[in-house]
Every structure is written in C-alpha cells, then in structure tokens.
Amino acid sequence: MSTALDASVLRDRLAGSYARLDVVASTGSTNADLRDVAVDRTVLIAEEQTSGQGRRGRGWASPGGGLYLSVLLRPDGVPAERLPWLTLLAGVALVRTAASFDVRATLKWPNDLLVGDRKAAGVLAETTPARAVVVGIGLNVARLPPDVDPGAGGLRPTSLEEHAGRPLDRAEVAVTLLRELSDLERTWRDAHGDPVDTGLLDEYRRHCGTLGQRVRVELPGGALSGTARSVGLDGTIVVRDDAGADHEISAGDVVHLRVR
Known part of the structure; x- marks a missing residue:
C-alpha cells in the first residue's frame, strides 16, 4: 500500500511554486473543491476521489496508488481565447514527468497520457465563473489492480510503475509533476499565453501521438473519421476526412484507429 x-x-x-497546497484523505472531486477558491496557484491533492469526473461527465476512477490533484490558476493578462492551452500545457507537463522516471510517453489529443497504446493519465480543465481555471490531473503511479475498467474509446489503463521497471515514490512524482506544471505555466503566462513564443506549440506537436494517425472523433452531432494532420495555434486539431476536407476540432473524443 x-x-x-x-x-x-x-x-x-x-x-x-504555489501559494497553497493541501492533501486530503478523501473528497468527492478536487476540481469541484477548488471552483470557489480565490487564491491563484492553489493545489489540492486527494488520496481518493469518490465522485471524480472526466470529460463529458464521465466517471474518473481513482485506484489506490495514483496521484489525483487539481490546481487553480488565475492567468490574468492571458486572453480568454488562449486559456484552452492550459489543458494541453498540462499534457506536456505529464510527458516531461514520465520522462523523468524513464518512461517514454505520448499524448492523445488533447491531453491523455499514453504509454504505448494504454492510458496512464488524463486531464480535465474547467473555467470557473470568476475566470479562473481549475486543472485536474489523474495519474496512475503504482501498478494497477486487474479490475480497472478501460476508458473512453476502449483505452486500457496502465501506470508509470509498470513501465519504469522499479517502484516509484509518489511524493517524488507529485513534486516533479507540479514543478513541470508550474514552470510551463509561468513561462506561458509571462508570454500572455502565446504558444509559439514559448515553444509550447512545437513541444506539444512533438509529443502528440495523434498526428498522422487515422482517427475517429466523437462529436455531439455524430462521428468524423479521417487523418489527424496538425495542431493549430489555438490548440485545435485538424482532421482531414476521406473526401479531402479539413475540419478544425476544438472539443471531442478522439479514438486512434488501427490500420489493418
């Protein structure tokens, strides 16, 4: 344990790095707990979440030995249209963290951390009424029990420890992740959210395993199939359908399709 x-x-x-940091034994959702918090750079870590949520209202499983945290950020001076970059920025922080423990990971757009074809982490960013952003991260650190269900698109779960080849200290993982997130966010904030000047766009594209893949994107009005071509300045992904038309997707569930 x-x-x-x-x-x-x-x-x-x-x-x-942060103004406030707390750890609780259990809570419903760390994201929900921070929605009414006023202090920029507040961190809440929970040993267990009983009502964690992923994108589109899905449940967010919290098996023992994972890292479940939310960070409230108030990036004043960043235009509203650039705030969605926080969720992609968090994905880059996860890739850097995995690399620190000798685990090579990629990102499934926008921010699922994949090791091989299995999911090790996810991100959910939510804007509060007071124009803060709460970034929630769930990262599987320890080896998982066998009964953890697959996620959206049938993605099977995995953990850092399963690929690092050694036991990992969760505190060390937490410090590494929060440092990477702080460093990336400060640089991005100081540049008023510009993903080009900060190098964030190029780094994200390097780590995005979705690019070049055949994908299916689940959208509110139906599904779109095609090839993921690029990630734009606004963080959207461009998918070219089979008729050769490009579609800019700002939100949707992406499924990587295996080419037979």
Whole structure:
C-alpha cells in the first residue's frame, strides 16, 4: 500500500511554486473543491476521489496508488481565447514527468497520457465563473489492480510503475509533476499565453501521438473519421476526412484507429 502524501513535505519542496497546497484523505472531486477558491496557484491533492469526473461527465476512477490533484490558476493578462492551452500545457507537463522516471510517453489529443497504446493519465480543465481555471490531473503511479475498467474509446489503463521497471515514490512524482506544471505555466503566462513564443506549440506537436494517425472523433452531432494532420495555434486539431476536407476540432473524443 502506498504511503500517504505529506503536505508539509510537498510544500517545502515546492516552495515558491504555489501559494497553497493541501492533501486530503478523501473528497468527492478536487476540481469541484477548488471552483470557489480565490487564491491563484492553489493545489489540492486527494488520496481518493469518490465522485471524480472526466470529460463529458464521465466517471474518473481513482485506484489506490495514483496521484489525483487539481490546481487553480488565475492567468490574468492571458486572453480568454488562449486559456484552452492550459489543458494541453498540462499534457506536456505529464510527458516531461514520465520522462523523468524513464518512461517514454505520448499524448492523445488533447491531453491523455499514453504509454504505448494504454492510458496512464488524463486531464480535465474547467473555467470557473470568476475566470479562473481549475486543472485536474489523474495519474496512475503504482501498478494497477486487474479490475480497472478501460476508458473512453476502449483505452486500457496502465501506470508509470509498470513501465519504469522499479517502484516509484509518489511524493517524488507529485513534486516533479507540479514543478513541470508550474514552470510551463509561468513561462506561458509571462508570454500572455502565446504558444509559439514559448515553444509550447512545437513541444506539444512533438509529443502528440495523434498526428498522422487515422482517427475517429466523437462529436455531439455524430462521428468524423479521417487523418489527424496538425495542431493549430489555438490548440485545435485538424482532421482531414476521406473526401479531402479539413475540419478544425476544438472539443471531442478522439479514438486512434488501427490500420489493418
């Protein structure tokens, strides 16, 4: 069983990165808990979530040994149209974190962390009425029990530990992830959310395993099939359908299709 995270140790190691950091044993949803918080750069970590949610209202499983956290950010000075980059930025932070533990990972647009063809982490970013953004991250650290259900699109779950080849310290993973997220977000915020000047767009494209893939995108009005061509300046993905028409997708569930 994983050792409980110690908030005081995390605060000391992340001094200067965040204004507030707390760890709770259990909560319904860390994202929901931070929606009415006023302080920029507030972090909440839960050992367990009982009502965690993923995109489109799906349940977010929280098996033991994982890392479940939310960060409230108030990037004043960043235009509203650039705020969606926070969710892609969080994906890049996850890839960097995995690499720190010798795990090579990619991103399924917009922000699912894949190791091979299995999902190790997901991100859910929500804008609050006060124009803050709560970024929720669920990362599987320890080996998973065999009864964890596949996610959207039938993606089977995996964890960092299954690929690192050694036991991992969750506190070390938490510190690494939160540092990477802080560094990326500060640079992006200082550049008023510009993904080009910060190098964020290029880095995201390098890590995005969806590009070049045959995909099916589940949209509210139906499904679109085609080839993922590019990620745009606004974070949208461009999918070219079989008739040769390009479609800019800002939100939707992407399924990677295996070419037979």
